[in-house]
Amino acid sequence: MPVCVSVPRETAPGERRVASTPEVVQRLTKAGVEVRVQSGAGSSAFYTDEAFTKAGAKIVGERRDVIAAADVLLKVQPPSVEEVGWMKPGAVVVGFMNPTRALDSIASLRDRKLTAFSMELVPRITRAQVMDALSSQANVAGYESVLLGAEACPKYFPMLTTAAGTVRPAKVLIMGAGVAGLQAIATARRLGAIVEAYDVRREAGEQVRSLGAKFLELQIDAKGSGGYARELTAEEKVKQQALVSQAVADADVAITTANVPGRKAPRLIDKDMVGRMRPGSVIVDLAAESGGNCELTRPGETVETGGVTILGPLNLPSRLAFHSSQLYAKNLQAFLELLIGKDGKLVTSYADEILAASVLVTNGEVRYAPTRDLLGAPK
Numbered sequence: 280m281p282v283c284v285s286v287p288r289e290t291a292p293g294e295r296r297v298a299s300t301p302e303v304v305q306r307l308t309k310a311g312v313e314v315r316v317q318s319g320a321g322s323s324a325f326y327t328d329e330a331f332t333k334a335g336a337k338i339v340g341e342r343r344d345v346i347a348a349a350d351v352l353l354k355v356q357p358p359s360v361e362e363v364g365w366m367k368p369g370a371v372v373v374g375f376m377n378p379t380r381a382l383d384s385i386a387s388l389r390d391r392k393l394t395a396f397s398m399e400l401v402p403r404i405t406r407a408q409v410m411d412a413l414s415s416q417a418n419v420a421g422y423e424s425v426l427l428g429a430e431a432c433p434k435y436f437p438m439l440t441t442a443a444g445t446v447r448p449a450k451v452l453i454m455g456a457g458v459a460g461l462q463a464i465a466t467a468r469r470l471g472a473i474v475e476a477y478d479v480r481r482e483a484g485e486q487v488r489s490l491g492a493k494f495l496e497l498q499i500d501a502k503g504s505g506g507y508a509r510e511l512t513a514e515e516k517v518k519q520q521a522l523v524s525q526a527v528a529d530a531d532v533a534i535t536t537a538n539v540p541g542r543k544a545p546r547l548i549d550k551d552m553v554g555r556m557r558p559g560s561v562i563v564d565l566a567a568e569s570g571g572n573c574e575l576t577r578p579g580e581t582v583e584t585g586g587v588t589i590l591g592p593l594n595l596p597s598r599l600a601f602h603s604s605q606l607y608a609k610n611l612q613a614f615l616e617l618l619i620g621k622d623g624k625l626v627t628s629y630a631d632e633i634l635a636a637s638v639l640v641t642n643g644e645v646r647y648a649p650t651r652d653l654l655g656a657p658k
């Protein structure tokens with residue numbers, strides 16, 4: 280029996296992405312995998328049932344049926360407890376599992392002795408780059424954040440010389456120069472803005488400069504393990520505030536993308552700093568979901584104060600659903616190549632470094648310690 284891979288329609292509010300695309304389905308079916316797609320699964324991302332059918336997928340009407348048939352369930356958002364209840368014994372789910380928040384679903388996966396791989400836990404080693412869904416989606420978020428900022432800003436981004444006079448270019452400040460921040464820099468530059476950026480990791484400076492932006496130098500280096508940042512000390516935070524405060528006051532648009540994995544987002548812009556910004560300025564807070572880089576951010580809302588607009592957008596990748604789905608589907612395709620052996624069967628040993636790191640729950644056991652701690656012992 281060939282492995283059955285299923286792609287249901289995502290049901291989380293505002294989620295337009297789909298976990299696979301006709302292009303990837305075609306590759307899977309060519310490799311002997313059976314693919315089932317729920318009718319309409321790709322419609323919000325503009326992948327039609329016809330295109331999936333042409334790629335070799337079987338279209339299934341009911342969500343329950345597509346999930347129940349799966350040996351491997353491909354998801355964008357974590358499955359609901361109800362969906363976990365429909366999975367068959369021995370099945371595997373792969374997707375963003377939200378390992379510290381989707382605790383009810385993870386507990387049901389554990390109790391039903393099912394297996395889940397969490398794309399958030401894929402290690403950042405060279406071999407896993409093709410599966411790095413955090414990066415592919417952060418890239419989209421960085422791009423979208425600039426479009427939102429430009430839209431909300433009452434100024435041109437580029438410098439213009441016209442018969443009616445000269446327009447000075449907008450000043451855009453990018454705070455946090457990781458994957459999203461670097462894409463935001465590149466996008467704002469393409470629109471012609473003057474871009475400044477800063478990050479607590481000093482090594483980010485070279486990448487920032489290579490994109491044509493100015494790097495704000497802070498005389499500390501907060502590089503932690505695995506390419507991520509560590510948390511700053513109290514003294515370092517004071518130094519950082521002074522430097523940042525001036526740059527924020529000068530910005531027409533500030534885009535914040537700073538995160539420290541597993542922690543609340545660092546606070547970079549407080550109320551006073553917002554008060555020093557010029558009317559018409561805009562803040563786009565990409566960390567809204569993890570607590571916000573700006574004190575006044577409200578997740579999913581737009582706040583206006585003293586002429587400053589503060590956007591706290593949620594799930595930006597979903598806004599660019601066609602391309603974010605395309606990239607995510609490729610990430611999952613590469614992951615499936617590890618999960619389905621050369622013999623066409625699901626592997627049962629997760630000894631491979633990437634599988635070992637990303638297996639969140641299997642065989643009645645939660646493997647990722649922070650989730651295990653949050654869940655406590657099974658009842």
Ligand SMILES: NC(=O)c1ccc[n+]([C@@H]2O[C@H](COP(=O)([O-])OP(=O)(O)OC[C@H]3O[C@@H](n4cnc5c(N)ncnc54)[C@H](O)[C@@H]3O)[C@@H](O)[C@H]2O)c1
Pocket residue numbers: 402403404405407408411413414417454455456457458459460477478479480483505506507508511536537538539540545547
């Ligand atoms: N396979 C790989 O080797 C691989 C893959 C992806 C990313 N990376 C690297 O990992 C790094 C971080 O990636 P990410 O974008 O997922 O990180 P992230 O989303 O966790 O954080 C975004 C950025 O915020 C910065 N930050 C944290 N605290 C801050 C503070 N107080 N002030 C200012 N900035 C702060 C971080 O240094 C990071 O650059 C990047 O250097 C990236 O190039 C490596």
